[in-house]
Amino acid sequence: MADISSTPQDSGSSSRRDETATMSSRQGTRARLQFPHPPARPDQKADFSAIVVPEAGILPVPPLDIDASGCRELAVGMVRVLDKNNRPVGPWADYLGDLSADRLRLGLRDMLKMRAIDRRMLNAQRQGKTSFYLQCTGEEAIGCCFQRELSQGDMNFPTYRQQTLLVAADYPLEQLMGQLYSNELDPLKGRQLPIMHSARDYGFFSISGNLGTQYVQAVGWAMAAALTGTGKIAAGWIGDGATASNDFHSALLTASVYMPPVVLNVVNNQWAISTYTGIAAGKSETYAARALGYGIPALRVDGNDYLAVMAVSRWAIERARQGHGPVLIEWFTYRAAAHSTSDDPSAYRPRDEARAWPLGDPIDRLKAHLIARGDWSEERHVQAEAEILDEVTAVQKAVEAHGTFVDPQPISPAEIFLNVYADMPEHLRRQRQEMGY
Amino acid sequence: MARMTMIEALRSAMDVKLGDDPSVIVFGEDVGYFGGVFRCTAGLQARYGEERVFDTPINESAIVGMAVGMAAQGMRPCVEIQFADYVFPAYDQITQEAARLRHRSNGQFTCPLVVRMPTGGGIFGGQTHSQSPEALFTHVAGLKVVIPSNPYDAKGLLIAAIEDPDPVIFLEPKRIYNGPFAGDPHGKSVPWSAHPAGDVPEEHYSIPLGKAAIRRQGSAVTVLAYGTMVHVAEATVEQTGIDAEIIDLRTLLPLDLDTIRASVAKTGRCVVIHEATRTSGFGAELIAEVQEACFWHLRAPIQRVAGWDAPYPHAQEWDYFPGPDRIARALQQAMEA
Numbered sequence A: 001m002a003d004i005s006s007t008p009q010d011s012g013s014s015s016r017r018d019e020t021a022t023m024s025s026r027q028g029t030r031a032r033l034q035f036p037h038p039p040a041r042p043d044q045k046a047d048f049s050a051i052v053v054p055e056a057g058i059l060p061v062p063p064l065d066i067d068a069s070g071c072r073e074l075a076v077g078m079v080r081v082l083d084k085n086n087r088p089v090g091p092w093a094d095y096l097g098d099l100s101a102d103r104l105r106l107g108l109r110d111m112l113k114m115r116a117i118d119r120r121m122l123n124a125q126r127q128g129k130t131s132f133y134l135q136c137t138g139e140e141a142i143g144c145c146f147q148r149e150l151s152q153g154d155m156n157f158p159t160y161r162q163q164t165l166l167v168a169a170d171y172p173l174e175q176l177m178g179q180l181y182s183n184e185l186d187p188l189k190g191r192q193l194p195i196m197h198s199a200r201d202y203g204f205f206s207i208s209g210n211l212g213t214q215y216v217q218a219v220g221w222a223m224a225a226a227l228t229g230t231g232k233i234a235a236g237w238i239g240d241g242a243t244a245s246n247d248f249h250s251a252l253l254t255a256s257v258y259m260p261p262v263v264l265n266v267v268n269n270q271w272a273i274s275t276y277t278g279i280a281a282g283k284s285e286t287y288a289a290r291a292l293g294y295g296i297p298a299l300r301v302d303g304n305d306y307l308a309v310m311a312v313s314r315w316a317i318e319r320a321r322q323g324h325g326p327v328l329i330e331w332f333t334y335r336a337a338a339h340s341t342s343d344d345p346s347a348y349r350p351r352d353e354a355r356a357w358p359l360g361d362p363i364d365r366l367k368a369h370l371i372a373r374g375d376w377s378e379e380r381h382v383q384a385e386a387e388i389l390d391e392v393t394a395v396q397k398a399v400e401a402h403g404t405f406v407d408p409q410p411i412s413p414a415e416i417f418l419n420v421y422a423d424m425p426e427h428l429r430r431q432r433q434e435m436g437y
Numbered sequence B: 001m002a003r004m005t006m007i008e009a010l011r012s013a014m015d016v017k018l019g020d021d022p023s024v025i026v027f028g029e030d031v032g033y034f035g036g037v038f039r040c041t042a043g044l045q046a047r048y049g050e051e052r053v054f055d056t057p058i059n060e061s062a063i064v065g066m067a068v069g070m071a072a073q074g075m076r077p078c079v080e081i082q083f084a085d086y087v088f089p090a091y092d093q094i095t096q097e098a099a100r101l102r103h104r105s106n107g108q109f110t111c112p113l114v115v116r117m118p119t120g121g122g123i124f125g126g127q128t129h130s131q132s133p134e135a136l137f138t139h140v141a142g143l144k145v146v147i148p149s150n151p152y153d154a155k156g157l158l159i160a161a162i163e164d165p166d167p168v169i170f171l172e173p174k175r176i177y178n179g180p181f182a183g184d185p186h187g188k189s190v191p192w193s194a195h196p197a198g199d200v201p202e203e204h205y206s207i208p209l210g211k212a213a214i215r216r217q218g219s220a221v222t223v224l225a226y227g228t229m230v231h232v233a234e235a236t237v238e239q240t241g242i243d244a245e246i247i248d249l250r251t252l253l254p255l256d257l258d259t260i261r262a263s264v265a266k267t268g269r270c271v272v273i274h275e276a277t278r279t280s281g282f283g284a285e286l287i288a289e290v291q292e293a294c295f296w297h298l299r300a301p302i303q304r305v306a307g308w309d310a311p312y313p314h315a316q317e318w319d320y321f322p323g324p325d326r327i328a329r330a331l332q333q334a335m336e337a
């Protein structure tokens, strides 16, 4: 029956069908684009099930002169030192050796101070005393600990979320807050945004608002240090989102070509304002793994584990200082607070996401470790928190006496024209006069 | 008619174009799910899907570079740069690629794209959230440069920009996203709903590129302004009682010289105002054009009010911003000479 019913017309149309089939197989099926999605949005339950948290203590400490080719497991795994019982374990714990209780309590103090400052300044912004603020909640261990491992004369090239470096460098709070209030104590004379500090003597390069630019500058600073033989190193800092910038790749390339003494830090806090980290990562396994393609050794580290931060910072800084070239560290962490005072994260991520973060809170974990060692207690912690808050509040009050945005004691407008050039050109002199100063 | 802020009007323009032209596509940093840090694209991804409205990595040259590739094939990308201060990584793609593609390929490839970006100061944004880079684009052959001063114009101009066959730089004065600004930071803030230009039709309409608007008829002096400064100029003219004619340029490139010429021929005096730094600013171009076109009508030197030649400061914002006092002085000088 089928044969009989098969008319010439039918066979004609079936041959056309074949032709269409051949054409479509030549053209392929329609390519579909990928649009990476975060694990959960506001109406969903926080979900970090895709994040693999390896056991503490399983990764080796590589030789200081390791090549990228030997770094794969370090770049896709995660260096962790504190185990479930808050005890240090494994090769990186051995690398640290015996740590004094004082050193660890200093770390805890730095982080508590950082958190107290963030809290007070957020509050000040809400009261209109400063125009803008931005917290680093959840990321305190990274900068606080890294800075303590640097030497005088080393230079950080930070982003706006590394106020931790300033706190651990014992940058005077009067200056930090003076800038936040844009009063006469502001070392940058009101020119910069409140949070965009610059503190050369404290190893803190002038922050730019333009993401990524500092990363390749860190390479240049490190090259100059090598060329002039200062023995100092540079440390670049960048967020996960900003690794997408051209300058991130420029930095990796030039670091790979010239092998300068630079530690390239990526703070992967999972978010770039409302944008999920997958939009910056694409199909890369980790940010650390990306550096391997440039021939730069790289490690991924639990950034909420103060001891892991200490061990890897010490190792990387030593590697750079001994002349083995660049290294990239991906600090795995979570931005627990809003991006800034202009942001409301409940519009793009679950409210409870920070609580679901599998790597916990850096302060809680170091505190638990110190208690497990017998060098700390709940009572001492509560007392220390209160003392530090008092200290910070006392400085804040003193700084506020010099003026805030609510009660301004303005910096001279003439400051606008100073330091544009080393010598003020005639046309700026004229403009300053026109302004009346 | 609906009452819209400038943000809503811009969103409505993109909504209309996404709806009536499948080749229109919108992307940028935080633009997709969240709808942009200024909320200009809020709701568009939910409405049109991720293939039409999406988030990008933080790489401005990639944003514009992708748009160039898409536009060359006939799509109409309308991309967002989060702040005009962050457009510079894309400067190469915009000025060397998008601007010249038509010319260098003799029309084989063209570049009908729009690059939107918030511009200007007035929000205590410091040097990296306050700049006005229009002159860095008006200096480039092949680009069009647009800057609206109210919601009605914003929508009509953005639709025209998306429909334009060539690349358009679309600058959005962020100080007036939510309401006009008279230049006094301590003054009462006025919402767009209280301003006639806050009346915006829901449907499609366009305002031709290259056409200025006369905001106030007058006979004593011609004021050339755009963006936020249109409102500051209007308020200052009101305060001084000078019978100024205020021209809102709306499109800087190509420039509506006919409207300018007719006005200056009538008034014989001219004041040029912009927020951007003075030296080599767009005001210099305006002054040169007015001088060439109207020399024999001029009764006084042309006055210029602009940002000081220094980076935009944070705390001294209102000493830097060319506000009513400086504009009033320039108007007086133009009148006295």
Ligand SMILES: Cc1ncc(C[n+]2csc(CCOP(=O)(O)OP(=O)(O)O)c2C)c(N)n1
Residues within 6 Å of the ligand: A161, A209, A210, A211, A212, A238, A239, A240, A241, A242, A243, A269, A271, A272, A273, A335, A339, B029, B058, B060, B082, B086, B089
């Ligand atoms: C060149 C540039 N583009 C865009 C911005 C706007 N912006 C400021 S912060 C930010 C997100 C950065 O995220 P990430 O690098 O992950 O750092 P985090 O805020 O998480 O610390 C964006 C897009 C900018 N500052 N510079």
Ligand SMILES: [Mg+2]
Residues within 6 Å of the ligand: A239, A240, A241, A267, A268, A269, A270, A271, A272, A273, A335
């Ligand atoms: Mg981030």
